[in-house]
Amino acid sequence: MPGFTLIEILVVLVIVGIIVAAALFSLGTLGDDRNLQTQARRLTTLLQMATDDATIQGRDFGIEVMTAGYRFVEHDPLLNQWFEVTDDDLMRERKLEEGTEFELVIEEHRVLLEDESQETQREEEDIDERDLTDDYLPHILILSSGDTSPFELRIVRSSDRAEVLVRMSAAGELKIVNDDDDPL
Numbered sequence: 001m002p003g004f005t006l007i008e009i010l011v012v013l014v015i016v017g018i019i020v021a022a023a024l025f026s027l028g029t030l031g032d033d034r035n036l037q038t039q040a041r042r043l044t045t046l047l048q049m050a051t052d053d054a055t056i057q058g059r060d061f062g063i064e065v066m067t068a069g070y071r072f073v074e075h076d077p078l079l080n081q082w083f084e085v086t087d088d089d090l091m092r093e094r095k096l097e098e099g100t101e102f103e104l105v106i107e108e109h110r111v112l113l114e115d116e117s118q119e120t121q122r123e124e125e126d127i128d129e130r131d132l133t134d135d136y137l138p139h140i141l142i143l144s145s146g147d148t149s150p151f152e153l154r155i156v157r158s159s160d161r162a163e164v165l166v167r168m169s170a171a172g173e174l175k176i177v178n179d180d181d182d183p184l
Contacts, residue, residue: 035097035100036155036163036164036178037178039096039097039100039164040155040164040165040166040176043070043094043153043155044166046072046091047063047140047148047168048174049090050142054143055144055145057144059144060074060075060077060141060143060144061073061074061085061141061142062074062082062138062139062140063140064118064138064139065102065104065111065139065140065153066102066115066116066117067101067114067115068095068100068101069094069096069117071084071094071117072088072091072092073085073138081136082136082137099157099158099159100157101155101156102155102156103153103156103163104151104153104154105151105152106139118136139151147172148168148172150169151167151168152165152167153165153166153167164176165177
């Protein structure tokens with residue numbers, strides 16, 4: 001009577017188990033890569049929105065990049081100071097997922113990033129308390145002329161050093177590049 005032996009059934013079960021384990025592992029890795037790409041797309045969308053706002057409204061913005069986050073600031077030409085943008089939910093301070101961090105390169109020099117944002121200068125008479133120190137300058141400038149500082153910002157996952165690169169060229173071209181240097 002033809003049939004399958006116990007050993008044949010066990011071999012098939014082991015093979016199926018290996019295939020299922022490999023599929024689950026690859027799905028977990030892809031999910032992490034999607035998170036890096038989602039962060040990069042969010043940053044580029046916000047950067048494009050801030051560029052549009054700066055041009056239309058005649059305002060100068062900046063982005064301060066921290067090790068695991070970023071925030072938008074705005075320049076007040078009357079006071080000649082930078083202020084954190086607090087009245088716009090889209091420009092609120094953003095944090096990266098745990099285990100993910102930024103690496104910023106400006107003019108081919110890696111920038112040493114702080115863990116926290118620049119402390120705001122607090123004056124007793126100022127109720128607003130949003131002004132930043134006189135010598136403060138954000139890492140990335142978004143000017144009302146439509147110009148944006150060229151930069152390379154890597155979003156790096158610490159566990160396996162996977163990364164996505166957000167690049168702004170001197171010509172004003174914004175690109176997202178993944179590990180394989182394929183523009184997205």
